[in-house]
Amino acid sequence: MKSIENITQYTTIIKKSEFITTLIPCNEIEQVESLVAKYSKSDATHNCVAYIVNNHEKANDDGEPSGTAGLPMLNVLQRQGLENIIAIVTRYFGGIKLGAGGLTRAYTNSVADALKEARIVEKxxxxxxxxxxxxxxxxxxxxxxxxxxxxxxxxxxxxxxxxxxxxxxxxxxxxxxxxxxxxxxxxxxxxxxxxxx
CATH class of the missing domain: 3.30.70.240 (Alpha-Beta Plaits)
Incomplete structure (x- = not known):
């Protein structure tokens, strides 16, 4: 099974919006909710989530237009063949709308770039x-x-x-x-x- 070794954070600015990606290794489906709550920022515009933990998969757009955040994030995790991982992308809106295509790209790239920073390990x-x-x-x-x-x-x-x-x-x-x-x-x-x- 491929996963990440440690919690990894990556930040990028896209058209004045700040996207903070947090990748979290997680082996227990029962821990997902508390980890998401712990690493989501309550003052952010959105905290979008995707995870694959013990054959459970979920994507959440957290108020972004349907299908523009959680699903693209989940797709990145699936394409990389990762398991037992949670991805949270926290967005602080910078005033410029990105449109559906721009949002999908922003969330996809945020997770993909964060994974380049993470240490991928076999478990x-x-x-x-x-x-x-x-x-x-x-x-x-x-x-x-x-x-x-x-x-x-x-x-x-x-x-x-x-x-x-x-x-x-x-x-x-x-x-x-x-x-x-x-x-x-x-x-x-x-x-x-x-x-x-």
Whole structure:
């Protein structure tokens, strides 16, 4: 799956109107609404949105003439073969009307130019695990995780040490079993899209 690595912003001025494009990587359809609300500007003339997240696609013109903003933005994302991405183009009207063709070009180019600034990466869906070990084994396990270059999300210390990490290959769990003389616990706690190293 192709997506963007980080949130990317790009601004362009077209006939005195300011177009600010915000590209946001997003893996959960449930997060779309809050991310759109967070990155839309309440004082702007329009906040047009297009997204492709987990096979859900949507385009919104936010008051621009129908079909001149959201759909052209969505078309750019589709043509680039991108997924799990939200594009918001915030427009501050500069007083000169662009007409339907001019608006379509402006919104298309805003997203296309922002994508040139973004880092496009390949991502894959990988299982996320929590592995709990005694402090006695934490140094060895930390070393093993680092040596194998595994994507570690978090380490939590309480009565035990809890490692939250992504695992493509569960044979690593067998290694921990050996390392800890089978005194550890583990649980699959979900999955997420991560960049392919």
């Amino acid at each position: 894959e869906c990988v299982a996320k695990y929590r592995i709990d070990v005694d402090y006695h084994y934490s140094k060895k396990l930390s070393y093993l995780i680092q040596a194998k270059n595994l994507p570690l999300v978090d380490t939590i210390y309480d009565e035990k040490v809890h490692y939250i990490l992504f695992l493509k290959d569960t044979s690593f769990i067998d290694e921990i079993q050996e390392l800890t003389a089978n005194t550890f616990t583990y649980e699959k706690i979900g999955e997420d899209y991560i960049e392919i190293a």
